Amino acid sequence: MEPLADVAMLPGEERVIDKDIIYICPFNAAVKGKVFITNYRLYFKNTDSETPVTLDVPLGVISRIEKMGGASSRGENSYGLEITCKDMRNLRFALKQEGHSRRDIFEILFKYAFPLSHGMQLFAFLSQEKYEENGWNVYEAMEEYRRQGLPSSEWRVTFINKNYELCDTYPTILVVPYKATEEDLRRVATFRSRCRIPVLSWFHKENHAVIMRCSQPLVGMSGKRNKDDERYLDLIREANGTTKLTIYDARPNVNAVANKATGGGYEGDDAYQNAELVFLDIHNIHVMRESLKKLKDIVYPNVEESHWLSSLESTHWLEHIKLVLSGAIQVADKVSSGSSVVVHCSDGWDRTAQLTSLAMLMLDSFYRTLRGFQVLLEKEWISFGHKFASRIGHGDKNHADQDRSPIFLQFIDCVWQMTKQILLFSNVRVKTASLWSFVNSDTSLYINPFYTSESSRVLYPVASMRHLELWVTYYIRWNPRIQHQSPVEQRYKELLALRDQYLKKLEELQLSDSTHLTNSSTPNAATPNQHITHLQTPF
């Protein structure tokens, strides 16, 4: 038997090692089988029974590999490997205890799962896959700004960052107040953490209010002020005649104060008199990481039974979601009521990205289409420097890295909560990495049949725990007891198909009528259509 016969290997994928192994499935008993490791995946297939048990795990989701038990460990299946994954599961394999049977597989797995720690390349750079469409072209900054109605008399496009000289974590094309000169921008950059100056994210076509994003001001312990920064924020306010510019600081107040100790801080009242500052109380990446860890504890491998609700509450995961959503609602509400806003956190690439992109989803129906959503992610997350590599820890062995945090997952969860509440959304199913090439080659899988394009209005979710629920099909998806398909979507698709079928039939009948009338003398005219009357319908 060709071991990987039932898997289509990717172009560029190469086999590395095979091994007899026991997979200790948390939902059933231990399963005997064979494991195959390539430079892309870990694949397991059972050999002990008719009913197939398979695992197909891309090495990229592996967070940690540990040895379990020793050569002298007692008990069945006590010697082997334990693999911690980033997708809410752990995999345990047992091997024969004699002859250091796990040494080679451990070393190989360790090397290929964490290529960057071993001076190797990520599979993405080795892949030979060709797509019809180049996903990197999905987002074209100029095109997107033009769609929003920019540049305008108040807003201009600047190329000051074309060689990443102003800010190395910003895109090359930026939109800034028309009245701000390049020199102004450079001076403002000195007062903003990592030079991430306030730039335009979204422009409201009707009331001309804007969403600006940036990092925290470098106020520090001494409470420094910067005239250029103050004037720059006032230019933003003036652009559409907003009486008071609202600055949303995503952090809890105390954290913003604490940041002064390290040179950061927030916009003080006296310095920014035409602005009001609102803290949104969203916690930092470390809190989110620990929260998700707690969540995993209660859902994997077994779902906490007796005290499910209080356990869920104690993870705080949904409370964090609530805070992020409620922050985004406030941003969106402010903008749609005609006031411009500035959003920042500390560096402006985690919480800020969550807030601006969620607010934009609420405000702009374009982003609720499949392509629009891709543009949104490319723009607010990728081009504005969300640190995907370190937040996810691609190919890195350091599983305890403090920079890892499920910020993007949390954002996707927020989007899921929105789709759950408001159906008029193009469906978004989660994928981790230019992915867009892959997605766009078969869009039907990702389209929500309920989406209606006419819903070109602001859509607000309700950020109450009453409505928030755990995204079971993501967080508990490995549990075989969880239902996966939604009967509603299924039924809707069925009905759509049925409607089309009926319409077609009717057209045919009408056609046959007319032919029948005109050619009533020809006996063979009506025949072909009369065979399709025995349709099965669920009514």
Added chain:
Amino acid sequence: MLSLGSGGAKSTKPSFVSYVTPEEIKAEKDPPKKEKHPDLLPGEVEFCSANPILKYSQDDLSQHGVFGTLFCTNFRVTFISDETPQEKTAKTFKNKLYGEKNDIPLMCVDHIYGVYDEKRKLITGGLVKNKYPSKMIIHCKDLRVFQFCLTFTKEEDAKKIFQGIAHHCLEEKSLKCVFAFSYMGTPSPGTDLSFCREMLRKQETIMFDSPEDWTQEMKRTKANCRLVIENKNFELSQRLPKYFVIPLAIGDLFSYQGKGLPIWCWSHYSGCALFKASFPPVTQEDGDFQKHLETMINAVAHNYLYSVKTEDLSESLPNIQDIQQSYNKFKQFFLIENSTDFWLSDVKWFSSLESSGWLDIIRQCLQKAVEVVECLEKDNTNVLITEEEGTDLCCVISSLAQIMLDPYYRTLMGFQSLVQKEWVAGCHAFLDRCNHLHQKDKECHSPVFLLFLECVWQLVQQHSPAFQFSETYLTVLSDSVHVPIFSTFLFNSAHHREGVMKAESPLAQSGPLSCPTVWDWSVQFDSKAQNFFYNPLYSEKVKHEKAVRKPHKPKHQRQLSLPSTAFKTPLKKGFFKDETDSLKKMLQVKRLSRWMGSPDSPAATTREFYESWQHRPVDYHGLLLPCLDGPAVRVWMQRYLRWIPEVYILGGGSVAMTTKLMELLSQVQDLKRVLEQRDTSQAAKIDHRPYIQHRLLSFGSSGRLSSSFPFAYTRNRSFKPIIPTGLMQRLMVTDSLASQEDEASSVASFV
């Protein structure tokens, strides 16, 4: 000829959003121009009224409200605004008996609170005499909350209306005072003929009040049991139905007043059946009675292959007081008086729900029903469920098991027939359990029927396409329990009903008492509104199978072929008569609840049963099992959250989806009809499925529905989002992580 989709351009689209701006409180209020009176129902009498009364608007916590007159009649408390009613919005879903905004049927009042000098006190008999409160808060059994300010009206009037309402809503009263006995409604007005009613007449709810109904049901399920007609005049027992069915093997009917008699519920296609019985606790000394019960169990075993499992529900499930207590705690979380309360309680939402234990009771009932189903479906054993009265949890569990096993009970008519069979004819003590008469004896109150509806809702939620009726239907049914018109929920037993009805009829001048059953939905809703009772997701059985349709042949795709217990296999008919002793031993071993101690707990075995069922392809017309994992058992959002404006999602919620589905479904049905009309050969078999004719507005233009639709939609006034308040005190992350820097490296980079 073809009218598609949006209902054709001709039909005028009603607007669902009305903007009735609440009037601000003014210190001086103009005197009312003319007196207004409520439109009384036939037989309704006005008791007292007061004006001006300020009714607080529920949608915001600011001191906004509307002035008007408050009335108390023998049917309801009702409020009529002084403002001239704005142009009436065409409301699709409207109860003909009472309005959701201003009417409270007396029976629907749960608690009344009075606010005295800023302090809120629960009103009981004692407080009423002394003085009247400045503000009266009414909590309803359907979870609405009303607040009336009494300070603007004359002291005398205020006192009168307050005392009147308190008296009629809280004081113990006799059954004859219930509005049903004054109500002179004409049943089913002839003007309301439509597709829907036509269908209702064709396919009636089976009432199980005649021998024929039972015989028919036995025939349908191929039961081999005995119909008992000896209780026709309740000579056997007043606690038993007029007619019922028992195992063939029972000879002596008349001992112990029918105590311990196994009442047949349903037969599985294999031949085994489900029975329920009232088993009072047996003392050690009472050997004879003990023996009687053994005989009864044996009789059940005789029904099929000499197998029986017995389950004492009072041992393994919470008792009715536990249920009552838990629900009392649970409902508090939904009786929200203002926005501040709402957001404060949002913080500990999940743990609050858990602390009430209500969801857990639901889970336990479903779990127990699955155990019963497993015995019938997998082991093919007879099951006898028992409790002291045999008419509370027995009804819950037997009805649930039947819904899981028999697709007929998942149709609307089937479900209503099931409620008739197990609950109404089955002598559930509705009057006592619902406390319609405000008896002081708290022992016997318990929302057992609501608990059953809750369990059914969980099934509907998880397996929507298997049910012909909708969530809205269940919600309306749960509301109807507290509408004092229907004979369905007014009595404690068949004997009680008959006694009262007989005694009452001579009093009514115009023939027999006109007291409709709840199933005559036209009393409450017109046919358009009744369309909301049908689930657009329901996947009806494909018609062409008609010829071979034998519902209870082993046709279930999900029927399990797991190894059955060793118990039934070696036995042959006629073999065990000599072996009664050893059989008895076995019977006792087989009692379900005794298994609790064994290593394989029922939870673990039913889990296995569930998983093997889940691995088979879905058959919505076969066996249906609920998932009972933590996240799967949920709050019945529509029932509990529909009156709380803070949770309204504008243009969202499940209603958005359902509406789209209904629209599409009606298009498809239109098309189908057109096609059928053309196809003369098929004209004979016209589909009588209720035609979902109304076209709800799409979300495109004038109005957007909120998630609480079809309830409470007139309350939406704002397109502004709801922004949670009190966020600061919410999340107390005590972790040291919270204060940590985002980037460990950034400490160094800023000097």
